[in-house]
Amino acid sequence: MTAIVDPVTDADLDAYVDDQLDVARRIEVEAHLAARPEVAARVMSDLRTRDELRVALAGPFGMARPATTEAARRLERAMARGRTLAVLQRAAAAAVLVAAGWLANGIFGPIAVTKVVASTQPPAYVEDAVRAHRTTLVRETMPSQREAPGYDADEIRAATAIVMPSLPDDWKIRDVQVYPSQFGPSVEVAVETRDLGLVSLFAIRPGRFDVVKPTVAPSDDISTAYFQIGEVAYAVVGRGDAGNLDHAAEKLARTLY
Amino acid sequence: MARFDIVGQLGSLRRYARSLTRDSADAEDLVHDALVRAYERRGTFRPGGNPRAWLLAIVHNIFIDRMRSRRSEAARIEQAGLVADQSMPASQDHSVRLSQVREAFLSLPEEQRSALHLVAIEGLSYQQAAEVIGVPLGTLMSRIGRARAALREMEEGAPLKARPRLRIVGDDQ
Numbered sequence: 001m002t003a004i005v006d007p008v009t010d011a012d013l014d015a016y017v018d019d020q021l022d023v024a025r026r027i028e029v030e031a032h033l034a035a036r037p038e039v040a041a042r043v044m045s046d047l048r049t050r051d052e053l054r055v056a057l058a059g060p061f062g063m064a065r066p067a068t069t070e071a072a073r074r075l076e077r078a079m080a081r082g083r084t085l086a087v088l089q090r091a092a093a094a095a096v097l098v099a100a101g102w103l104a105n106g107i108f109g110p111i112a113v114t115k116v117v118a119s120t121q122p123p124a125y126v127e128d129a130v131r132a133h134r135t136t137l138v139r140e141t142m143p144s145q146r147e148a149p150g151y152d153a154d155e156i157r158a159a160t161a162i163v164m165p166s167l168p169d170d171w172k173i174r175d176v177q178v179y180p181s182q183f184g185p186s187v188e189v190a191v192e193t194r195d196l197g198l199v200s201l202f203a204i205r206p207g208r209f210d211v212v213k214p215t216v217a218p219s220d221d222i223s224t225a226y227f228q229i230g231e232v233a234y235a236v237v238g239r240g241d242a243g244n245l246d247h248a249a250e251k252l253a254r255t256l257y
Numbered sequence: 258m259a260r261f262d263i264v265g266q267l268g269s270l271r272r273y274a275r276s277l278t279r280d281s282a283d284a285e286d287l288v289h290d291a292l293v294r295a296y297e298r299r300g301t302f303r304p305g306g307n308p309r310a311w312l313l314a315i316v317h318n319i320f321i322d323r324m325r326s327r328r329s330e331a332a333r334i335e336q337a338g339l340v341a342d343q344s345m346p347a348s349q350d351h352s353v354r355l356s357q358v359r360e361a362f363l364s365l366p367e368e369q370r371s372a373l374h375l376v377a378i379e380g381l382s383y384q385q386a387a388e389v390i391g392v393p394l395g396t397l398m399s400r401i402g403r404a405r406a407a408l409r410e411m412e413e414g415a416p417l418k419a420r421p422r423l424r425i426v427g428d429d430q
Contacts, residue, residue, distance in 0.1 A: 014402050018376045020383055042409070049358055049408055050377045056359035057378055061271045063281035069264060071292035076263040078299055079308075 008032040017046045094209030101211040122217035125204045125233055126224050133200040133222060133237040136190050151176050151189065160185040162203045162232050165252035170194050196240035196248060206233045214249040216242045225249035229256055266309050269379055270316055276374040277320045279363050291316040310381065314389040317371060361411040369404035372397050
């Protein structure tokens with residue numbers, strides 16, 4: 001090779017053979033090789049050796065014993081059991097939480113938070129909810145995007161096992177969407193309200209059991225008030241004043257108890 | 258609930274064990290013992306981790322433990338060289354070439370052999386392979402580099418049969 005400063009090193013060539021490079025770096029290496037036939041020949045020879053090794057070492061396992069397979073099965077079963085146990089532990093922890101919530105409810109009266117609680121880090125679904133709400137705002141401006149204003153809380157519960165809160169009478173439903181998410185179907189309801197403007201109400205399965213009192217997560221122009229009861233979390237997203245959103249969330253939460 | 262597929266990893270584990278021990282019977286013992294140890298220490302598996310990398314690491318650790326405790330036997334293994342069972346009914350030329358490549362690979366030092374095996378045969382990423390062996394990423398990469406260089410050297414010094422038959426035209430002068 002010549003003495004010019006060259007960013008493609010031997011380590012890059014090995015990484016190329018081992019398929020460890022992203023496509024951009026692959027292209028750089030390939031350009032480098034295209035200009036250097038003798039290096040390219042070496043790389044091709046390395047690739048050949050690699051493939052031959054794969055074939056040469058893939059041979060049948062003549063000495064395989066049933067005891068080994070049995071050990072593998074035993075481990076497999078034990079690990080599946082371990083996982084079930086972890087789920088049960090989580091359920092037990094959730095039961096404690098619910099009991100604590102019940103107790104708190106009894107002592108402090110209905111869970112009703114009046115002041116805005118600034119949480120350290122809002123859960124991940126809040127960000128998703130804000131993003132979905134922005135999409136709804138875009139859809140609003142597009143006449144081609146049909147809305148489905150039919151809202152049947154019982155039907156939603158039957159289809160998704162999510163109990164929707166009862167909405168205030170002056171909330172006018174614009175759109176209802178059920179969409180898939182990692183832990184089961186979620187629901188988005190777009191509502192036109194008098195004091196909060198266009199608001200999205202989400203019912204999401206965040207994938208873990210929890211009881212969270214209404215909490216506000218303000219962001220730039222769109223705020224969210226969220227709460228969780230059991231496996232379903234609810235988020236009210238809108239442009240309105242964070243305090244008002246919190247108030248609305250609190251009212252919705254009360255209809256679920 | 259996704260099931261852990263351990264039985265499906267047996268091929269991977271046996272291949273790796275065979276590259277380490279260079280003997281089918283020893284490899285089978287190694288895999289069996291690794292599964293027993295994995296069962297005892299199943300609590301150390303991180304949820305969401307890669308079960309294959311975890312098991313390969315256990316195979317590796319047991320092998321290293323044995324190497325340390327059986328130095329003299331390691332010398333025997335060093336001499337034993339080739340794995341007995343032949344593989345792949347290929348054409349005569351190919352099988353000669355394949356057994357040479359395999360011989361060259363199996364004569365590499367253990368640390369280079371394991372690094373190259375995990376990456377080139379099992380397709381692990383450099384990061385995963387480094388974790389399995391328990392060395393820094395840079396160490397793994399330099400082992401792979403040295404393994405490749407050694408294989409290349411052996412190929413150049415290999416008997417005539419394995420040499421490329423093409424000559425560059427005009428090379429005769």
